[in-house]
């Protein structure tokens with residue numbers, strides 16, 4: 001999910017994160033996670049919304065569709081309110097839960113999860129009653145971005161196909177990271193319409209639970225929580241174990257995140273990132289943009305949960321044994337890899353720049369991400385110089401450091417190729433741009449070939465990935481029922 005970096009602080013977890021007796025709902029959550037039926041493709045925007053409207057037509061008393069906004073390209077942003085009080089005239093009473101898919105449009109596992117969850121809530125009266133909440137489900141909050149990923153949603157689900165059709169908006173155009181933010185020298189208020197729609201919904205329903213549906217790419221399962229509750233961490237570990245999915249063991253995606261348990265982190269905090277960058281002498285104002293949905297919802301005491309799932313796993317990503325290499329050297333090699341790839345892409349982009357059209361989302365994304373490779377390289381080089389980096393790296397850390405270089409060149413190289421391909425396909429590219437496109441495509445093919453040589457990658461079944469998001473959502477909802485003392489039979493666990 002997030003961005004920026006340094007050594008993870010291993011912190012005292014908040015109350016409730018420690019060991020406790022198994023929660024009474026743990027086995028049910030694991031069972032429901034394992035019951036997700038086979039899924040062979042990710043739905044495109046139209047198919048996803050058709051499925052939700054069909055569900056609403058099937059359960060008119062339980063599902064209320066509404067519109068929460070409009071995308072920049074004019075798509076309605078839809079919300080489906082699910083629950084026995086969905087049609088209450090003065091707004092549904094009791095706890096409100098909010099589940100949002102497509103916050104990053106290259107992360108469509110949540111589209112399947114949102115549909116499966118809504119269907120489950122409609123079809124299982126007993127579950128719905130025991131959870132005792134009204135659910136607001138936004139299946140796809142960034143339809144414009146999702147459509148630009150649809151080229152890989154039907155598979156084949158290899159990394160090459162994914163990267164060739166990958167689109168991720170520039171950070172300031174991401175729904176998740178464009179909530180208003182003001183801290184020290186940073187001030188961000190260029191909130192995009194999609195984020196405004198979600199922000200209004202958060203402010204209207206003041207959710208008790210917010211599940212922002214993200215996913216990663218390669219490695220293992222991990223989570224971000226805004227706080228934790230008795231039994232929740234145990235359930236978050238039990239669900240992937242039940243499904244045979246590994247926990248993430250390598251470099252944390254957000255190296256600043258507080259570690260509360262294996263693969264369970266405190267929610268990313270932009271203020272902490274700002275302070276960290278400032279302390280390293282880097283330009284925090286330039287690097288920090290907006291904040292997250294979880295940060296915005298924190299004012300309502302909301303429990304925010306993010307389950308990050310990979311599409312692929314690799315044995316090395318779960319290997320915590322020593323690699324025989326110094327961690328500082330691993331970071332230095334990572335920085336060198338990112339610096340070299342970044343310089344190559346920057347050169348291509350700079351030469352193409354006078355001929356590019358900012359109306360293209362690929363151009364805007366390339367302008368944001370291509371320089372980012374160099375910035376991350378600078379940051380990793382700074383981390384390599386810290387005393388904490390003078391230790392042996394694990395095999396998993398080596399793998400994830402190397403894989404980040406692979407991931408970035410495949411993702412952002414691919415988007416630059418698509419940025420240059422636009423005018424070529426439209427028949428408007430000057431000869432110089434056509435030549436640059438050919439040059440970029442040749443480099444990119446080489447990177448694709450190198451990445452394809454990585455052996456041992458395992459494609460994970462989509463249904464299992466959906467199962468983890470479903471299981472973690474249900475676990476959080478059950479834990480909130482316990483916390484509120486609303487469990488059947490007078491408040492305590494049965």
Ligand SMILES: [Zn+2]
Nearest residue numbers: 001104214215
């Ligand atoms: Zn994400």
